[in-house]
Amino acid sequence: MRFSTRAVHTGQDPEPGYGATIVPIYPTSVFTYDSPGVNKGYDYARHGNPTRTAFEECMASLEGGAHAVAFASGMAAIDASLRMLRPGDRVVFAEDLYGGTYALATKLLEPMGVEIAFRRLLSSDDLRAAWRPGTRLAWAETPANPIMRIADLAGLAAVAHEYGALLAVDSTFASPYLQNPLALGADLVMHSSTKYIGGHSDLLGGLVVTNDSAIHQHLVTVSRLGGATPSPFDCWLALRGAKTLSLRMREHCANAAELARRLEARSDVECVHYPGLRSHPDHELAARQMAGFGGMLAFDLGSGAEGAQRAREVMSRVRVCVLTGSLGGVETILSHPWTMSHAPLPEAERLARGVGPGLIRLSVGIEDVDDLYEDLDQALAPG
Ligand SMILES: *Cc1c(COP(=O)(O)O)cnc(C)c1O
Numbered sequence: 001m002r003f004s005t006r007a008v009h010t011g012q013d014p015e016p017g018y019g020a021t022i023v024p025i026y027p028t029s030v031f032t033y034d035s036p037g038v039n040k041g042y043d044y045a046r047h048g049n050p051t052r053t054a055f056e057e058c059m060a061s062l063e064g065g066a067h068a069v070a071f072a073s074g075m076a077a078i079d080a081s082l083r084m085l086r087p088g089d090r091v092v093f094a095e096d097l098y099g100g101t102y103a104l105a106t107k108l109l110e111p112m113g114v115e116i117a118f119r120r121l122l123s124s125d126d127l128r129a130a131w132r133p134g135t136r137l138a139w140a141e142t143p144a145n146p147i148m149r150i151a152d153l154a155g156l157a158a159v160a161h162e163y164g165a166l167l168a169v170d171s172t173f174a175s176p177y178l179q180n181p182l183a184l185g186a187d188l189v190m191h192s193s194t195k196y197i198g199g200h201s202d203l204l205g206g207l208v209v210t211n212d213s214a215i216h217q218h219l220v221t222v223s224r225l226g227g228a229t230p231s232p233f234d235c236w237l238a239l240r241g242a243k244t245l246s247l248r249m250r251e252h253c254a255n256a257a258e259l260a261r262r263l264e265a266r267s268d269v270e271c272v273h274y275p276g277l278r279s280h281p282d283h284e285l286a287a288r289q290m291a292g293f294g295g296m297l298a299f300d301l302g303s304g305a306e307g308a309q310r311a312r313e314v315m316s317r318v319r320v321c322v323l324t325g326s327l328g329g330v331e332t333i334l335s336h337p338w339t340m341s342h343a344p345l346p347e348a349e350r351l352a353r354g355v356g357p358g359l360i361r362l363s364v365g366i367e368d369v370d371d372l373y374e375d376l377d378q379a380l381a382p383g
Helices: 003-009 050-063 074-082 099-112 124-130 153-162 213-226 232-243 245-264 283-289 304-317 347-352 369-380
Strands: 067-071 090-094 115-119 135-141 166-170 188-192 206-210 271-273 296-300 333-335 359-363
Touching (some): 003 232, 050 206, 067 074, 074 206, 099 115, 115 124, 124 153, 135 153, 153 166, 206 213, 245 271, 304 359
Parallel strands (some): 090 115, 135 166
Antiparallel strands (some): 188 206, 333 359
């Protein structure tokens, strides 16, 4: 079966008791035994819950993997994955990494004796250059925040495996609809389901999908013992979101492409970063690797104090777009990497990554694209 069909049906057989067509929320912490040692596959909600199982089965299918493990947040999924590392191991992270992953690596992983490095990880050559003996894991993110650079996953996987290391991919910005890293050779793929999978900015969740049964066992162990498990209600919401993932992603992509095109044509916008534009450095790689160019873009209003001032004005004038930090919801979200996601980085680091004070990031929603453009237009050029 194809993606949209699996999104609606996989893991979601009618409930056996009463035939409920939609997977119910099971708000119970315990499951009654028939007799000592005999139950129906569940005993205690931290270990598993039928709503979570349905969500995991659907997600494994959508990512084309054998196993999915759901967590209470994207960060919990990242934390569980990184706990595979032991003191003395080395991990190379992509330098344009989600801020929480960067903070987890520096504040929790490194003090445990894991060697960490942040390097450009867009191509196989980048990984070769970043490799040192002891490197056990490469952690890539694509499309990457905020200028949507695209990493060549097949190339990274080939080099990681040549060196006997694993490749993990944070695929949150793409969603399972636009790219499937396991098919390109990645060993595990991670999502914050808070974003596109949930899709409605109303839940927190994360997951990891893998074909490797040892990695799967590790993740189950961390889930059961670390206890950062998602609630049945959040699993139910995420599963409900997943049903419309393909519809939403097509609309996110179409709206983002149209806004990117219109913004790029304006003389008062310096630069638009969207993988669907020919001007984007990774346009061809994105066209090969992804089923669409995504719903995320960024545009630059100039450098220095003037760029900062223009960005501030635009952010305070928008009426339809929402100013906040997250992404992947049905509403268009506008954010300012300089003062929000990338604020913890030193100024020189931010500038080196293409994050200037005039850069605005858009998570393009599914509203009418003309309303979105008119909103940005009146914010960019009032009166
Ligand atoms: C949001 C996000 C995370 C963290 O997910 P939470 O659900 O907020 O814990 C990780 N990676 C990326 C790319 C994200 O956007």
